[in-house]
Amino acid sequence: TETFVGHQVLRIVPTTDEELQKVEELQNLEELQLDFWLAPRGLGHPVDVHVPFPSLQPVKAHLEANGISYSIMIQDVQALVDHEQTEMLRSRR
């Protein structure tokens, strides 16, 4: 089973074409294993990207180096998945 320990979901809201382009560049870096929950779709629209732990540092560095602000939508993906599983087991019991 895939685990998501240390994975985060970042929210980026591109406000300029240049920022949008920098975010779209991330989509092409397959080695980062990014999963775009909300794909880039235009200025002012949120982009939500699930970032595996090993990619967190390079992704954040890329965004900060290009002056692109972001927020952390989900601090620890695994924690939410664990909670969901616990809820399901509780309900079954």
Next chain:
Amino acid sequence: LPLSTNTFDYTTYHSLDEIYAFMDLLVAENPNLVSKLEIGQSTENRPLYVLKFSKGGTNRPAIWIDTGIHSREWVTQASGVWFAKKIVQDHENDEGLASILDKMDIFLEIVTNPDGFVFTQTQNRMWRKTRSKRSGSLCIGVDPNRNWDAGFGGPGASGNPCSETYHGPYANSEPEVKAIVDFVKSHGNIKAFISIHSYSQLLLYPYGYTRTPVPDQKELHEISEKAVAALSSLYGTSYKYGSIITTIYQASGGTIDWTYNQGIKYSFTFELRDTGRYGFLLPAKQIVPTAQETWLALQVIMQHARDHPY
């Protein structure tokens, strides 16, 4: 497993087996209203079940609702279970619903992508696509919302099998999609088609593959406005609405573009809660409120289809 659909827990997420058992219970409890059809089998040979709600007649005008085509969007399958129970509970005492069922049948496919759904429960909670495998391809799965024969392979889908929006080797390559295509064509009298996704809180109508507005754009926009107003009236959940391409992005090979081009005028897609706090990991306590508010919007669309035969 629960003894009846009255003791089924609608406030939590369930496994595929539990949802299939729920369906059988619902049919057994309501043999004069509900039946279960198998419209095909998935890549991994799981049955594709559709619940039919009908007061009788043959090949009556019908409404189609599907949930779970993207397997990780768990609030949609859970809402589909709630809708099924709601239809049974209210089919006599809710005047609006009773009058819809007096004239139309409702088809509800709760787990439209069972292979992907099982995979999210056992291997990878974030799995979105089907589980089809093709020789020579490094990656598994096709995006079942890019695999329809409507602008197939155009901009707004990927030709890379490793992409989350991979359109597949050809239109309808996925048995989960082909099964619906065949059902819609053989039934021939579906008047409204609603495919339910999450997240973003949007109500969308065609097109996604082209900027050309649909001929019925004005009517679909007006219906959307009313449906969103009904939805928001319950808990104040805010929705946006519009055509796919103008509201989110270009997406080719999409479900409702194909259904609209088949002549099903009232073709809509929902993107349920939330707007991005939990995303696909929406807490289970939000299942019922999400289903309740969505049901109000669905009733607006269904009543419009009932009152505007074509």
